Amino acid sequence: MGYRCEPASRSIATFSDRKMAELTSVVVAGLVYGSILATAGVGFTLQFGVTNYFNLAYGELMTFGAMVTASLNTGSVGWGIWPASAVGVSATVLLALFQNRFIFTPLLNRRKSIFVTLLATFAVAIMLDNIFILVWGTSFTQYTYSPGAGIHLFGAAISIAEIVYFLIAVGCMAAIHQLLTRTKAGRSMRAMSDNTTLASIAGLNTKRITAVTWAITGFMGGIAGVLFALQTHTFGVSLGVNYEYYVFVAVILGGIGQPFGALMGGLLIGLITQLAALAIPSGLSPVIAFAVLILVMLFRPQGLLGVPGRLNRLGL
């Protein structure tokens, strides 16, 4: 890299333009990444809010969505990305419903312990990880989909695809918000999240609400998985587990069990990790997220929107 002699004023102008463009593209990238994290986080935290136990196999739902889509999109099947992902996400919903119907709910009914169920989700996570390895192997794949043309914003090139990802993510969350606030199922979910016992005494069909919740968590997880896969281009069966970490940090940052908190946490983590990449090597982004996690633990263990002592309220 060499220096060129240029008039000072022009040099400054170019510098700030370039900075501006760089900053814009980073902020956009952060928002896109953050919106996907938020989608995943909302799905995870919603299920916790209603059923009161974490699904440690959530990353596997994301992987499943992404890999089923990949199977249909690549190779001899060769479907387009959108029909393939529609089937992939539907399959993820089915997987989530299956887990709930045949493993978690029966176990919870039998043992009456959220901790037994928590351990079961851990078991399911490891089992699915290994089933994925047996089915899809450990090699990497990518979708046959090109990001397409870009537009320019403050001198930064932004691909249309990224905007599409962002809109899909935002659309999903808006739909969830509508569902929770406007429909009977949503109000029932919120009631159950506040107090399961009371909800069932009040005559709500908690079994059905739980199933609906799992369908939503599968849907959000599947969508997030496909979007993560689209964003990273090259991925394998470890996709979900890799991103699950950032999703958990986002959820803890926002306040566990708070969908709106997960939304905020996701966007913040997306922006923070992308912005930090300006200053430090990109390999350090797990460290940045880790630092955020430590800070939350130290100064606000209940998360941004969490209320200590009242942990299961839905904030959306």
Place this chain on the structure above:
Amino acid sequence: MSSNEVLPQGSIRVENLSKSFGGVSAVSDVSLSVPAGTFYGIIGPNGSGKSTLLDCISGVHTSYGGRVHFEDTDISGMALHKIASLGMLRTFQVSRLFENMSVLSNVMVAAPEQEGEGLFSAISGSWRKSQAGHLTRARSLIDHYELTRVEEAYASELSGGQRRLLELARLLMMRPRAVLLDEPFAGVSPVNRARLLKQLHSFSEAGITVLMVEHRLELVEELCDKVGVMAEGKIIAEGAMSDLRQDRAVLSAYLGEFHKDALRM
């Protein structure tokens, strides 16, 4: 009875206590004073802030407005375990026991300043010498509460009344000077109610200060020297139960729940 060893101290003083959850006020500007050795009752309809008040005084909630004094100590914002180790203990509305431990273990856990709870005395085994004393005391309390028969049963196997008695035995194991009781009669059958009533009487006979939240007026009247009426987070009247019953303001404010209770008496 070993509870006779308890000294008659343990006054509680609450000044302008306020607590809100996410902007919703649960307790606002409550002041009350419980002199040493007295039995103070708090009544009021559901959601009037009685339990929240108890949670603040006992240290389950540590962030609230106002001050709380126990004897000469300012315990405002102090954690639950610190307040308990000072000698002011509490029970919970839903009886809380260590379900997978035996009745005797449940009482033994509560032995105050027990040797062998630290790492080194646990390893060295020096705690065994002091164990016998705690054990004798625990067994005499269990005997006093007529739980000897089920001494080795898991706590989860007890009946509702037995659970309450075990809670009291555990409480006394710690030699409290003041206790906060959150609806001690919840889940107790009418048959056992008299038994529990007798045991609570013996608390005040032993000089222990009691602050009790209870909504059954006849029990409050039977036990309490003084009663505070709570509504919407405030204390709206205070005095002897017999006087409060005449208080038309109190009655009319609570036509719902109070009226029913008044009829039942």
Place this chain on the structure above:
Amino acid sequence: MSNVNYYLVTLVFFGAVNGLQAIGLDMQFGQAGIFNFAYIVLVAVGAYATGIASIHPAGHSGLGALTYIGGFGWAFPWNMLFGVLATVVFAFILTSIAFRRLRHDYLALTLVTIGSALLLLITNQVNIFNGETGIVGVPGPWQSQLSSSAWYITMGGLALFILAVNAYIFWRIQRAPLGRLFKALREDEILVASLGKNPARVKMTAFLLGAVSAGLAGSLFVLFIGGWGVGGWQPGETFVLFAAVLLGGRGRLTGALLGAFVLYEVFLQGSSLLNIPLAPGILPAVQQLFVGIVLLVVLWLRPAGLLPEHKEKFPGAAATSRGSKRRRIARQPRPALGNMNSAKELSVE
């Protein structure tokens, strides 16, 4: 020494190391109810710290382009002591950060996250931890003085001895009032606090004790293998440990040891011995899949494990006169896994 004998001694060694990990996790999870899904991270810290204490400084070691912190060149037992101490210090920092008034399950999620974070950190920070390659060339104790077979037997004996001492100390603790306090903490943290005992102190004590076992196990491991790499410390390892503790019986030392033996020595070793012709990488996947099924079956059928926890015994029973009543009670089924249950927890607030 024949190959079979080498194999048997190796089995004994790893049996002891896995036993150490199992009793350590049992101390944290079985006794005190801390869902430490990052247990393997503690073992890894112990192994790494022992490793860097044993090898010589980077650049003077003849180990080429390895990068690592430290390199003290210490002999046994100082390197192991350093490893255990480092693990305890690390665990202390972890507890000071993560144990801030978190419910048991929130803590579990936080620990999962911290575990993944550290794994990513190590894998990405090639300039500090040498990435996925880790460290190699860690000399074993007395390895240069002893013949190969004698050294193997020594290491097997050393591991067994350390396991025995550790288990004995844990046994004493679990019978003391401290052990009772651990179990009380597992059942109901707020209740423990309401009895005037500081739950944070109790929880940290259990966690640090478990970390000592983890440090010892990691230290033995690295001294035997001679190297340390991220690949050996994946979350799946913690999972097998949890399965072992639950299968054997949580909250009971012999249970944890039995579970570790059955799962590691009989099941994992046994299935490796069968010599099923599978592509590389397939066997571990199938094994973990089966461990998952075992765990689900245990949770479904017998969450108390093969050797359920003892009820605490006190000298001089007062209730002997009512024999019939006590027998009736004794016949009643033990409640399922802990009282940290849903039914009540769900209705709180």
